[in-house]
Amino acid sequence: MKLPEQQRTTESKTVDRLPDSALRFIGFLSFFDRYGTAPMLLMLSAGTSLSFTQAVELIAAYALLYAVGQPFWGLVSDRFGRLTVLRCSLVGAMLGSIASVLFTDYLPLLLARSFTGLMFGAMYPTLLTLLGDTRKGIDRARGLSDLQIYSSLGTTLATLAAGLLAAYLDWRVVFILPALGAVAALVSLRGVREPARGHAAMKLRAAVRPANLMLYAIVFVEGALLMGLLTYIVPALQQSGVGVGLSGVLGCGFALGVILGARLMRRLVARFSRTWLIGLGGAVLFLSFAPSAFSPSPASFTFTAFFLGAANAIMHSSMQGWATDIAPEARATTVSLFVFSLFFGASTLTYLTAGLAANADYAQIFGYGFWLGIALAVVATLAHARWRAANPA
Structure with missing residues (x-):
């Protein structure tokens, strides 16, 4: 005893x-x-x-x-x-x-x-x-x-x-x-x-409504651009003549962009709606690819890394907020499908561009990112605006 x-x-x-x-x-x-x-x-x-x-x-x-x-x-x-x-x-x-x-x-x-x-x-x-x-x-x-x-x-x-x-x-x-x-x-x-947890059943039907499916499609493309193309920053730097150590340092521009972008978001959230933030982040995203697509160099690849991080902090955090609000009655299922779409988009684009990477054609890869980014920014902004109009807070 x-x-x-x-x-x-x-x-x-x-x-x-x-x-x-x-x-x-x-x-x-x-x-x-x-x-x-x-x-x-x-x-x-x-x-x-x-x-x-x-x-x-x-x-x-x-x-x-x-x-x-x-x-x-x-x-x-x-x-x-x-x-x-x-x-x-x-x-x-x-x-x-x-x-x-x-x-x-x-x-x-x-x-x-x-x-x-x-x-x-x-x-x-x-x-x-x-x-x-x-x-x-x-x-x-x-x-x-x-x-x-x-x-x-x-x-x-x-x-x-x-x-x-x-x-x-x-x-x-x-x-x-x-x-x-x-x-x-x-x-x-x-x-x-x-920890103790609830026993609520997953509500799949609420998580696969048309608005949710549109969100998953948008984040699929976002994941392809934000995470899929991030994979090529350091190899592109190395291929352009930058040493192994320095290419890693320059590639960390992404993390710096995330940190500074997150600090900026604290001010932006108080001034702009989520719709505007998605549009702003989308603009930062596609513009980040422009130098690497049209004038590839170590400096342009570093620019892309930094502003990809900023786009992550501004656009993707806003998309995460949308994912948590779009179906409150099926939030866990919705968020899991949201994350799945994000990473599935990243892996899909990496597969599709592996041949171009093998030929070191990084300008073409980032060129795809630029044009897809423009389409993503427009579609994501309009889709959120439409959803917000149908679901006022």
């Missing part, structure tokens, strides 16, 4: 919410792995039996499984629990990363990276769900801010370091680090108890 003091000591080792340190580290880890492959495409191709096109396809396959897994992980999370999904995904990510180190032939490496993408894809949405389940008000806002900051840091460090690690050590180092990180993350989750 436990004495009261012993019982209190045992209970003190169990907590009901995810510690801030675990939240930040897992957010960092998931984005480090997602963006760690692109800066070392040339080294990966040189160090394996893969062609450059096949190396690009590894990223596309990773992004595809990352996207496809979103609705699946939402269902599993509701059925078995958030922390169950988070722990299982970390174990799977560790195994997938280890497999990525062991193989050098195309097919087994493609399967390993696809599986790893599926596992890492569970982490960020599960963290968001845990924040919603366990925190309220200012506490939740701080958690969301921490998650965004540390995820951006993961993207930045991957962009800066992955190419250098692959060039001066080995490309395998970039894949083994997330495996070690997954082990550390599992240790950080010891003693965290599954």
Whole structure:
């Protein structure tokens, strides 16, 4: 029989919410792995039996499984629990990363990276769900801010370091680090108890109304441009003669654009409606591609990276707000399909442009981004204006 003091000591080792340190580290880890492959495409191709096109396809396959897994992980999370999904995904990510180190032939490496993408894809949405389940008000806002900051840091460090690690050590180092990180993350989750959650059924019908389908189509194109074409920034810099280390630094212009754009958004939100912000962000998006499309150079690629980040902060954050409002009675399902469309768009465009990337025709790739960006800005702005008129606040 436990004495009261012993019982209190045992209970003190169990907590009901995810510690801030675990939240930040897992957010960092998931984005480090997602963006760690692109800066070392040339080294990966040189160090394996893969062609450059096949190396690009590894990223596309990773992004595809990352996207496809979103609705699946939402269902599993509701059925078995958030922390169950988070722990299982970390174990799977560790195994997938280890497999990525062991193989050098195309097919087994493609399967390993696809599986790893599926596992890492569970982490960020599960963290968001845990924040919603366990925190309220200012506490939740701080958690969301921490998650965004540390995820951006993961993207930045991957962009800066992955190419250098692959060039001066080995490309395998970039894949083994997330495996070690997954082990550390599992240790950080010891003693965290599954939070209470509701048992509301998913309302698929409300999530697939015509307005929702239009939103998913728009974010599919947005994901293709924002995330799909971001993949080519560092390879384009390297192809234009910039060294591995400097290309990673310049590629981090995207993260700087996100940070400064997010600060600007604090002022813009108070002055402009979401419709105007979507239009403004769309304009920043297509204009970001103009220099790289019509006058490709290291400076223009750096310009594109920075303003892609700004467009992410302005347009995509506004699109996220639209996704959370469009079907309140089916918010979880709607958001999962929204995220799926975003990453599916990114992986689709990466697949479609892999041949152009193999020929280093980055001007043409970014030219597609420019013209598609114009269409996206117009359609997204008009679609939101129409939806807002039909659904006044």
